[in-house]
Amino acid sequence: MNRRPAASRNRRTSALEIPAQHFDLRITLESGQAFHWILADDGYAGCIGDVPCWIAQRGGTLHVRGAGEAVVRTYFALDDDLPAISASWPTDPAMAAACEFAWGMRILRQPLWECLAAFITSSLKQVAHISAISHTIRSRWGESRDAAGRTVFSYPEPSVLAAASETDLRACGLGFRAKYLLNTARDISSGRVDLEALRERPIREARETLCSLPGVGEKIANCVLLFAYHRLEAFPIDVWIERVLQRVYFRRRKAPPARLRSFAAHHFGPYGGYAQQYLFHHVRCTRGACLPPPAKGASAKGVAGRAQKIR
């Protein structure tokens, strides 16, 4: 719906054009980093923090309405040297396949709070569910903005959600995550945790502080460190990445979590977070079909080994 003639949209001013090499807008916005961008014509509408905007990519050029060049370049990390980053990755077949599959994907620099909040709602949820929850929360408590003719919403401040009731949050489909989001919003708005101050802290300390927030464990902390703080060595291990590590790099489903963590930190290097996101996007899009078959007698409960329904 909402397909209207071009004349009804705000096109009196020409779009800002930004050259962007080694960049893929669609993959970047649909790889499970941010959850609020909506398809609008041949581009995406959404907010970069408080700034409503519409962005499309045609070849090596970004067409932007509503946001300035600096905001766009920072958010999409166009300053990252992607060829240099990918050159630092290990050269195994799985990594090479993911690199080719997702080439041009950038690690975003998202606003701290909205990234943290989105990932608190992410546990045991599919990406589509996380997006649905994000939109519900934004439309309920955020501020309405116009992005080149599309209505978009900012993410509500911590103080706003801190003043909401757990019942109202649960009504957004949050389930048991409602209490986590509410109590974390309270910790932020009360000042017990200062998200901005963590930018200056060593990654270990920042991770430890993030993990002190209710509903935030190591995985979500690493997602926030990577997708908001742009700590490119942060390596979130979710169910998909765990499968990749076990099946590709260990060849058996036995390595304990601590072993996976230390392996990832040493094997993927200072840009491990980028490598992780390429691997994640590839394995998720192929629903595990890109993984090697399980080692000999491994259980059939893995993705590729899932028994098909009989009849």
Next chain:
DNA sequence: CTCCAGGTTCCGG
């Protein structure tokens, strides 16, 4: 109907 999803927390070996 069953299975699973970008996990965290709590609890006993």
Next chain:
DNA sequence: CCGGAACATGGA
């Protein structure tokens, strides 16, 4: 440190 169980919801 490790593995298990509980925790809600909705789509495939």
